[in-house]
Structure formats: C-alpha cells, structure tokens
Amino acid sequence: MSKAFKLHHRQYHTLKERxxxxxxxxxxxxxxxxxxxxxxxxxxxxxxxxxxxxSGKSTLLKxxxxxxxxxxxxLDVRGRLSPFIELGVGFNLDLTARDNVIxxxxxxxLTRKQARARFDDIIAFAELxxxxxxxxxxxxxxxxxRLAFSVAIQVDADILLIDEVLAVGDANFQQKxxxxxxRLKKEGRTILFVTHDMGAIQRFCDRAMLLExxxxxxxxxxxxxxxxxxELNFGRSVQELGDDRSVDDRRAEYRDADILxxxxxxxxxxxxxxxxxxxxxxIGIEVRFNAALxxxxxxxxxxxxxxxxxxxxxxxxxxGPTGQFAAGETxxxxxxxxxxxxxxxxxxxxxxxRAGLGSxxxxxxxxxxxxxxxxxxxxxxxxxxxxxxxxERR
Amino acid sequence: MSVQDxxxxxxxxxxxFGDNLRRFFSLTYTLASTDFKLTYFGSIxxxxxxxxxxxxxxxxxxxxxxxxxxxxxxxxxxxxxxLLAIILWTFFLQATSGAVQSMLGREGLxxxxxxxxxxVPLAITLTALFQLTTNMxxxxxxAIASGIxxxxxxxxxxxxxxxLAILASGIGMLLSVLYVRARDIAPIWEVTSQLLFYAxxxxxxxxxxNHHVLKYYGKNCVFNSLRxxxxxxxxxxxxxxxxxxxxxxxxLHFIGHFLMTNPIAALIAQARHALVGGGExxxxxxxxxxxxxxxxxxxxxxxxxxxxxGVAVFHHEAPRISENL
Numbered sequence: 001m002s003k004a005f006k007l008h009h010r011q012y013h014t015l016k017e018r019x020x021x022x023x024x025x026x027x028x029x030x031x032x033x034x035x036x037x038x039x040x041x042x043x044x045x046x047x048x049x050x051x052x053x054x055s056g057k058s059t060l061l062k063x064x065x066x067x068x069x070x071x072x073x074x075l076d077v078r079g080r081l082s083p084f085i086e087l088g089v090g091f092n093l094d095l096t097a098r099d100n101v102i103x104x105x106x107x108x109x110l111t112r113k114q115a116r117a118r119f120d121d122i123i124a125f126a127e128l129x130x131x132x133x134x135x136x137x138x139x140x141x142x143x144x145x146r147l148a149f150s151v152a153i154q155v156d157a158d159i160l161l162i163d164e165v166l167a168v169g170d171a172n173f174q175q176k177x178x179x180x181x182x183r184l185k186k187e188g189r190t191i192l193f194v195t196h197d198m199g200a201i202q203r204f205c206d207r208a209m210l211l212e213x214x215x216x217x218x219x220x221x222x223x224x225x226x227x228x229x230x231e232l233n234f235g236r237s238v239q240e241l242g243d244d245r246s247v248d249d250r251r252a253e254y255r256d257a258d259i260l261x262x263x264x265x266x267x268x269x270x271x272x273x274x275x276x277x278x279x280x281x282x283i284g285i286e287v288r289f290n291a292a293l294x295x296x297x298x299x300x301x302x303x304x305x306x307x308x309x310x311x312x313x314x315x316x317x318x319x320g321p322t323g324q325f326a327a328g329e330t331x332x333x334x335x336x337x338x339x340x341x342x343x344x345x346x347x348x349x350x351x352x353x354r355a356g357l358g359s360x361x362x363x364x365x366x367x368x369x370x371x372x373x374x375x376x377x378x379x380x381x382x383x384x385x386x387x388x389x390x391x392e393r394r
Numbered sequence: 395m396s397v398q399d400x401x402x403x404x405x406x407x408x409x410x411f412g413d414n415l416r417r418f419f420s421l422t423y424t425l426a427s428t429d430f431k432l433t434y435f436g437s438i439x440x441x442x443x444x445x446x447x448x449x450x451x452x453x454x455x456x457x458x459x460x461x462x463x464x465x466x467x468x469x470x471x472x473x474x475x476x477l478l479a480i481i482l483w484t485f486f487l488q489a490t491s492g493a494v495q496s497m498l499g500r501e502g503l504x505x506x507x508x509x510x511x512x513x514v515p516l517a518i519t520l521t522a523l524f525q526l527t528t529n530m531x532x533x534x535x536x537a538i539a540s541g542i543x544x545x546x547x548x549x550x551x552x553x554x555x556x557x558l559a560i561l562a563s564g565i566g567m568l569l570s571v572l573y574v575r576a577r578d579i580a581p582i583w584e585v586t587s588q589l590l591f592y593a594x595x596x597x598x599x600x601x602x603x604n605h606h607v608l609k610y611y612g613k614n615c616v617f618n619s620l621r622x623x624x625x626x627x628x629x630x631x632x633x634x635x636x637x638x639x640x641x642x643x644x645x646l647h648f649i650g651h652f653l654m655t656n657p658i659a660a661l662i663a664q665a666r667h668a669l670v671g672g673g674e675x676x677x678x679x680x681x682x683x684x685x686x687x688x689x690x691x692x693x694x695x696x697x698x699x700x701x702x703x704g705v706a707v708f709h710h711e712a713p714r715i716s717e718n719l
Contacts, residue, residue: 014578062716066508069407069713077406083506090503094432106424107507109417 002072003034003063033059035214036073041192041207043078043158046185048201048222049194050229051211057194060211061085061163064192079158079190080109086163087148093137097128100136101151108155118154126150146173153180159190178204198226199378227374230343255363256293260330261286262300262350262368275339277376277384283369285333285350295321295355296362298333303367305345310382311337314353321355340383343376410705410712412510421513426520434525444525445532448484452477459597469599471670474537475677478669479596479662481529482555486562486658487587489522493566494573494580497715504716511712512705515570519563526555537669550668558661561697567704571711574718594658600666600683654684660693 033056041047051057062068063075065083090107091100101122105115123129126146136144153160160181181191181204195201201208201222208222210229218228265282266272275281283300299314313335315322325331333350347367354360376384412418434440456476469475493515497504500514530551538544573579654660660680667679681690711718 015576015582016578063407065506066406066408067505067716075406081508083508085506086502090506092428092432095428099428099431103424103428106421107503107509111417112420112424 002032002036003059003068003070004030004032032214034063034070037211037214037216038073039209039216039219041190043190044185044188046181046191046193046204046206048205048208048225049192049211050196050198050201050208050226052229052232055211056214057211058085058163059214061161061192061194065161077159080156081159081161082108082152082155082157084149084152084160084162087145087152091136091144091148094135096133096135097123097139097147098132101147104148104151105155108152108157110155122147122150122154125154142173149177153184157189159192160184161192163194164196198229201226202378227343230372230374256291256354257287257289257296257325257352257362259285259350259352259363259365259368260288262348262365264348264369264371265334272371274372274374277339277341277343277373278386279339281337281339281371283335283337283348283350285335286330287333287352287363288330289325289327291327293325293354293362295323296325297351297353297355298322299351299353300335301349301351302341302346303349304341304382308382310341310346314351339373340385341373341376342379342382342384343374344382345370345372347371407713408504408508408511408716410510410512410709418510418513421509422516422520425513425517426524429517429521430524433521434528441528445529448477448481448529449532451484452480455480455597471537471540471542472599474533474540474542474670475599475666476597477536478533478665479594481526481533482558482662482665483591483594483596483658484529485522485526485555486558487591488525489519489559489562490565490569490587491583492518492522493570494583496566496570497574497719501719504719511715512567512708515566515708516563518570519559519566522562523555523559533669542670545671547668547671551665554661554665554668557657557694557697560701561657561661564697564701564704567708568700571708571715574711574715590656590658593653594656595662600654600659600663600678650683651685651689654680655689655692655696657693657696660684660690 035056037060049057049060059068061083062085063070064077065081065085066077067083067085090104092103095103098119101119102112102115105118105122106112110118123132126143126149128143128147128150131139131143136147139147162181178200181193185191193200193205205222207220208225209216210218210225210232212232217232218225262283262285263271264273264275265284266275267280267282269282271284285298285300287298297314297316299312299316301309302311303309315333347370349364349366350368351364352362354362434444456473459476460472496514496518503509504511504514534544534548569579569583654663660683663678663683664680666677670677680693681687684690684692
C-alpha cells in the first residue's frame, strides 16, 4: 500500500483566495509518506515498527487504524482494532470521567450496553475509582492518559496499534502497560508497536520492520532490524561530520605538522564506518610534517554521540619515544583496539603534540572520523567489557 | 497505476457512513445527547438559559414589531406566530451554524479514531432537535394562554419539523465538509443565513409577500396597522382602507409565490397554519400560498436536492477529512 500527501506551495484556505487567483497553477510537492509497503502480520504477532522521525511510521499506523485513506494497494484488517494513538486526545474536558469512558468505548466499537458493563473494569485498571465523577479538566495529564489507556485496552480488540504512547507514563505505569500487552499477546491478540526504544523492540517483538523515507528497508528479527536502525541513525552523523571537515578553515594556518586524515579500519585493513561489537578496530591517522620534529606525541580521543569521552590514549603511555621526523614527510599512525564499546556512534579526535611537559598541541582535529558500533547488548553503560559472574554460596 | 490496479484498491479508510448502520445511529445519538447534556444540564440554570435566548429574541422583536413598526398590530395571535417562527428559525440556525465548525471541534476524535464521519454534523442537527423539542413547551403554553384551543392539526408540526431537520442536516453536511477546505464558509454562511432570516416570513406574516404590499407599502401609502395592509391586499386596491371583514381569501401574485418556494418560508407558513389556523386568508397553508399543491413540490424538491447533495458531497470528501483539517 502507498499513501502520499500533497504539500501545496501555496495553500488556499478560503474561497476568496481561490477566486482571486483562479489562473495560478496549483503546484505541489508529493510527499510519499508510505511508499509501496507490503507486509502481512499474522494473528497473535507482536510486531515492531521502527524508523527515524518522518520515516512514515505514524502515517502507516494511521492508515492501519482507518484514520487516513490509502492511495493505492490493499489493506485488510480482520477483527476489531483499538488504536493507542495520542491517548486522551478525544476526551471532552467538560465531561466527567464516567461520560468520557462510555463515549470513548462506544467510539471504539462497543455498544452502549457493553460499555456500561466494562465500565468498572476500566476504572479499576486506571486506578481512578475515587475520581469517577470528576470532570476531566481537573484530571492531571497522567490520570487522563491512564484512563485513555484503560479504555483502549478494555474494549476487547483483536488488534492493538500502539504509537509511542508509553513515553508519557511513569516507569511504574509503563511496566504495567507492557505486562498488559504481554498478557494480551498470550491471549492471541495481535500487537503493532511503533517506538524509538530499541530495547523494547528486542524484548517484546516477534518481528520488526524498519522504515526509511516511507519505504520498508528491513524486516525480520527484531535484533537485526534494530541494528540496521542504529546504523541508519548514526550513519547520518558520519555524513554530517564529513561535510564539516571540508570547511575547516584552520587548514590555512601554518603548523609544524598537519593531520591530513583519520579513519577507521576493520581487522582486514578495510576502511569502515560501522563495526560490530568486540571486533578488532584500527584508527588510522595520516600526518604530514612541515618542519623537522623529534619525538612528537600522537594521540586519539573517542567520544560517543552523547559527547562523553569513552576512551583516550597517546603514544606517551605505552609506545614511548616516536623518533625523528623530517620536514615534508608523511606518516600514518595506527591505533589498534578491541571494540568493547556499546552500540552507539563514536567520533575520533586525533592530536599531534610536541614532546615535553607542556601540552603544546601542534594539530588537533575534533571529531575527524566517525564509526558506529553495533551488535552489542543494550546496556546503560558506555562499555561492555568481557566479564563473567561467579556466585559463591556460603 | 493502471485502471485495473485502481479497481483492486481495498479500502479500510474512514467513510461517511461506516460499515455498521446500527453503530452509526448509536454514535450519532451518543454524541448528540452528550452535547445536549453538556450545554443544558451542566449548570442548574442550563435549561432556563437555553430557553432564554429565543425568548429574549422574541421579546425584543415582539416589542419592536408591535409597538414601533406595527407589523403585528391587527394580526390575530401575532405573538404565538412570532414565537413559533423564532423557535423554528433558532433550530435551523443552531443546526446549520453549529455544523460549520463541527469538524474542527471534533478534530481530536477525527485524528485518532476510525468512525463514520457523517456522525459529526448529524449529531449537531440532533442536538438542535433535542433543544427544539424542549422549546416547543413554551410555544404550546403561549398558544393556549392566548386562547387557541388545542387541535388535531397541531400534529402537523411533526412532519414540518422533520422536513426542517432534513433541510438543516443537508445544509449542515455541506457546510461542515466545505469548511474543511475553505475557512471563509463561516462568514459566508453568517451573511446567507441573515438573508434567509429576512426573506422568510418570521417577523412578518405570509401575506406580506403580496406584491401590492411590496410595491406600495411605505411608498405612497400610509398604513396605521397591518390590518390596513391586509385589507388593502384583499381588496386589491392600493391605499384604500375599507371595512372588508378578515377571513377572505389571500391573493398572492408571482413574486409572492416565488418567495414562498423558499423551503423555510413554506415550512413556517405551514407550521403557523397548523398551530394557529384562522383560514387561508390569515394563515394560508404552504400549498395555498404557493398557488396549489403542484407548486408545493418546489420547496419539497429543494429540501430533497439539498439533502441528497449534502450526502453526496460529504460521502466524496469523508475519507480525506482528517488529513485536510
């Protein structure tokens, strides 16, 4: 199926404007929000949809929810569907929780009788028994989201569409939601889940799909697909860094030594922009000397996307004196290490420093090259060093 | 995309009616009753306030057109006729003006749920209909207090109101869906409805439509009261004031007949005929004022065409409302 939006160059919102510009060509760009995606999701599957902002995830979900009409293709939905999209948006703030619950449940497909029968369960799940007859405008945002979630989960839908709604609740409520989703999955319900949280994708989903610019880039095992997502996400940073490098005006200045280039290599010596966790990695730094130098110190600092320095070293620590370099000479310095970093993007800042006590930097090129580490486990740490547990009972 | 591909498109998107008519009506009723409750039972004075608007309007008009302009002087039961017309008009205006921005008002629901889109403007008409029902009480009260004895013809008000509701919902569908595309529908409808108000026999009786009145009234004649105008109309003599008894037949000419083809004019005339009566001369039935039953088909036809057009345009636009908003 496909879905496009017309982006008018000049959008006329009134008849007056249309009447005043009758001959103006109504030009527009076509934004192909969902581009020829074909997927079959089996009953009982927990299916993840991931992608960067603007990749078409939410549009796809809204098409599935029957809120947007599709342009081409076929869309079959078997069974009742409950959307968890912008929870609580449909609530009327002047009505009490009771009226809102009944109204929302009917909107979601229950009959009035069924809605009344479910009412107590809905309120109980939301833990709002004491506030049933309070108007919604006096509710906190957390309370109304809980209420909306409760309604959506209690309507006995066969298919649940979940669009990042869990970002709003506190940790406790999020856990409760996930538990509920897993319980429903066990009951054979189908769940479609849109998120940026790769951890959740890997923990809960049977299958996942990666969208980029409206197209399906990858589908299958959630771990593989979330790795592709990380590559895609941090791969863009590599490109951006590349652009920055060319406009570096410090190149014009005269220095005793210039760092010409830096890059990452894998174990075979091939230049790479992505590498798997625990693989051998090499940073290459190319330096040209404009003057004769004795024992310059070469160094490199790795920072992750959060800007935290995760690794820094120089030849001073272990290598020792680097030797004599003549003017006009070009040298490649290689730094080998094992990739113990967790999944993220990393950028290297190479340095050349004059020997001696003072930190007399000859050249420093911030974030000159970047790499994405993938394949690691998702931990909250910046490194995942080889480790083992031992449990001794006494 | 070939034509054949297009035929294979299997849609799941939103539509005007949805796939279950029972759910459609249940939703319309739920939205309308919730809105009704919200507006009129939200505060203790809710019902009083809801009546206040048409009653105050009535009070002002009654004073102006009996004491200052003498439009109503001499018309039997002018107060009942005025109140009836104002309450019917209030219903029509509430249903149509309310529909204009109804889609915007329900944006939250439209953007997150799949439900029949037509429910939104129809619920507005239904809410107005609920209010009309409660507003009928003071009309009957005033009629009985004025000395009109309840009669079987009062039941004719039911089909009249149903026809008015069909007209209002047809216009409501058109306005609500056109507003999504063109925001100046709101001021356009404001002006149009004003025009309709003065073009319909609301503050004046039907026989004002007579072209003699249109031609001479205020120009070269001085009338003391509407009774004079009326008598003048009946006798077909401009400016002559004579003692012809009330109750003679009314003669409308082409312009009068033409103005009667306005469905609101026809329905209000019919409603007055049913509630107040008093013979074809005072309160002609719509068919009589139009010049015969065959001409009554014109306003009925307009109502049908507006309704069908409303449904058709709405049906066409329904799938894209949520993205065009």
